[in-house]
Amino acid sequence: MEPAGQRNDTIALSRNALAGLVNAIKLDGFAVFGPTVRDGAIVYDHLDSLEDLPIGVTDKLAPGHYRLAPREDHALFGHHVGPHSLRREFLIPVATLFRARRTPQGFAQIEEPPPARKLALFGVRPCDLAAVAIQDRVLLNDAYRDTDYAARRHGVLVIAANCTQAGGTCFCASMNTGPEARAGFDLALTELDDDTIVCTIGSDVGRALVQRVEHVPASDQLLERARLLLNDAATHMGRTMDPHGLRDLLATTLEHPRWDDIASRCLGCANCTLSCPTCFCTSMEDMTSLDGTEASRLRRWDSCFTVAFSYVHGGAVRPSLKARYRQWLTHKLGSWHDQFGSSGCVGCGRCITWCPVGIDLTEEITALRQPGGS
């Protein structure tokens, strides 16, 4: 993904041309990943062609509720976000960071080539792209660089799909990450109807790519239709949350009675952290081969909802569920600003959808904004 400077031009494509675009990407040797239906959910997985997209399928999202449903049209992108985010592709659930062989000098690292794969993301959502930028800030652009993450992020081609309708748990408009992608893409698509797609060019790579399929400059009329659709999505979000002042709110409400109330509902299952596209907490596990001559170190997704997460010799720092939920929410919406200069939430709504008891952070924030009992 190369920035194209100020040249953010727009073109219009037919669905056929878009299918050609997928083929062109594949011809260039990319593995194409995008939304597809699998096991009753729309997940990001391998796409062979445009036909693998969830054509004419949508997802109904509500707190603790996710269900696929047919659409009346044949929209390619008439759905929202599923349980998987792009985190699985870059900060993979289990990675080997280090392997070594025992030697007379202690041990010697077994050098392995960095993971190499030409990856194209096709039809990914603006909130998910914003989440990748947030994880980049943590794992690439801080004092240290996670080389496994860096190798997987390198040279990724990004074709985003803007959202022309919002889901029941979406609030990207509040978090300023959608429904239109503003950065981090080579091409961004806005699907107007079953045969008209407006495409914003975001990089020189994207520009070269569209030259290989039939297209016309987007007319003012098409641009206006796209604008209206995106505007409609932005004003019909399933959820809203005023992001202003959250850092200070959460820093000053650590003793608010609402935390006890949340703790009485939360199961501590960690679904929210595992579905969240920005959560980056991991654990490291060291192990040896059966004969003890080789050792490896794995990096594995972890969650602040487990008691063991904060364990130091002598006990856990956050034994209570109240403290663990509070850690999650204060980090995501509050202290993330201190740490990385942005919110840790992109408003994708996954934590609401996939919470088995339907805990909704936007509601909890509303409650925390009310003065606490005592």
Place this chain on the structure above:
Amino acid sequence: MHPVVPQPTPITRVTKELSDTFSIHLDVSARGFSYRPGQFNMLYLFGVGEVPISISGDREQGQELVHTIRAVGGVTRPMRTLKTGDFVGLRGPYGTYWPMEEAHGKDLLIAAGGLGLAPLRPAIVHALTHRDRYRRVIVLYGARSPDELLFLKEVERWRGRMDTEVAVTVDHAGDDWFGHVGVVTALVPRATFEAKDTVAFVCGPEVMIRFTVRELERRGVSREAIWVSMERSMKCAIGHCGHCQYGSHFVCKDGPVYRFDRLAPIFHVREV
């Protein structure tokens, strides 16, 4: 190379300190190593695991590093079998350090509880080596019992100096102990220092820090002049794994040493 890859480092000496505590001396002459008092390293036992351990001292500046380890669990217990000629994996140094310069021209008060003396020892050694940079130097040290006092010979040497006030206390003792009995915080009111012109370094269990800070504030030392070292779970030490978070802080990179006023808003909140 991934930043969490440890470097094999030979052990030149292992010394027993207490029944459950030992020091390992590491030869880092091959690569050179510089650190500031209060920083820590990640020590890796092949295939077993990795733990954050403070640098408790060095010999021949940058040639040999010392780590003092209490055997408590899955990694530190097997480390007890380490001997001269063995190797551990090393990466570091990490974290913030005791700001020695802050105390220049002032009274320097150092309060340690238990193993908390280990990360403070390089600061004490540094202060005593450059003694003329400070006015009074006061070391307050407490342990649970006499047989849990760390670096006793060295503490005795410091105590023998005319230019340093050293007070040692234990929580419990038998008849053969002639020193103070009581918690280390009780030594604060008796120590001689000018509160307005004092910089304090405090390390020990969190309750010890809490009460020591309270006593120091009672004497008139401001929060801005008190520095404490925090302990949290650490897996990566490079700000990536999230385990060490404490409010908005990553203890591995923004800490472990903090000026107390920066922690004050969360220090008294339970389970942060």
